[in-house]
Amino acid sequence: MLKKPNAILFDLDGTLLDTAKDLGNALNQILRGLKRPTIAYDTYRNIASDGAKGMLELGFGEELKNYDFVSLRQQFLDYYESNICVDTDYFNGVENLLLALNQNNIPWGIVTNKPQFLTLQLVTSFPLLQNCAVIVSGDTLSQRKPHPLPLLHAEAKLKLTSPSTWYIGDAERDIQAANAANMVSVIAQYGYISDMQQTHGWNAHFSIQAPCDLLAYF
Numbered sequence: 633m634l635k636k637p638n639a640i641l642f643d644l645d646g647t648l649l650d651t652a653k654d655l656g657n658a659l660n661q662i663l664r665g666l667k668r669p670t671i672a673y674d675t676y677r678n679i680a681s682d683g684a685k686g687m688l689e690l691g692f693g694e695e696l697k698n699y700d701f702v703s704l705r706q707q708f709l710d711y712y713e714s715n716i717c718v719d720t721d722y723f724n725g726v727e728n729l730l731l732a733l734n735q736n737n738i739p740w741g742i743v744t745n746k747p748q749f750l751t752l753q754l755v756t757s758f759p760l761l762q763n764c765a766v767i768v769s770g771d772t773l774s775q776r777k778p779h780p781l782p783l784l785h786a787e788a789k790l791k792l793t794s795p796s797t798w799y800i801g802d803a804e805r806d807i808q809a810a811n812a813a814n815m816v817s818v819i820a821q822y823g824y825i826s827d828m829q830q831t832h833g834w835n836a837h838f839s840i841q842a843p844c845d846l847l848a849y850f
Contacts, residue, residue: 635796643801644744646823652680653719658712659687678826681803684708717757725843741766741786745776778805780813807834
């Protein structure tokens with residue numbers, strides 16, 4: 633029997649926000665500039681959680697080694713930063729979930745591998761996200777997920793007397809980090825997970841098919 637959460641931490645991309653199209657737009661902008669074939673949404677959607685590196689590896693494949701990766705990554709980030717909220721929105725049901733957490737006085741936060749300057753730009757673009765109690769980005773600490781340190785740091789910031797923290801994410805590294813931090817790990821199956829991924833092997837405590845599924849637990 634799982635203990636009810638008294639705090640919930642979330643991944644950002646693929647869990648709270650559907651950012652895939654804007655990340656794909658950044659990739660395709662670079663590919664068009666180099667006269668390379670663009671990548672379809674259905675192909676890049678489930679790579680979106682892997683950020684700039686994952687998207688560039690998808691777009692260039694084996695030929696990526698023939699390019700200046702640092703330069704391509706910077707071009708990707710520059711375009712994405714300037715067009716970060718064109719097609720990005722909450723996943724359906726996220727707003728109701730966050731409102732319910734607020735109404736039940738359950739503190740919640742964001743732990744993402746996304747760089748801080750992009751994380752904060754997204755958070756300020758979605759007013760409800762500004763109610764979060766803590767934000768830990770990929771460059772906040774010396775470690776990032778799958779290391780447990782970012783989750784433990786976020787939990788410490790919440791100053792809970794007796795923590796019962798849950799972490800929700802859509803990537804295996806999210807579950808690895810949560811388990812290593814002794815938190816309840818929850819897979820967001822609605823996120824960027826391909827049919828090929830065997831999520832039952834991630835050893836999560838359980839998974840949800842939609843954000844509102846969490847409401848049954850508090």
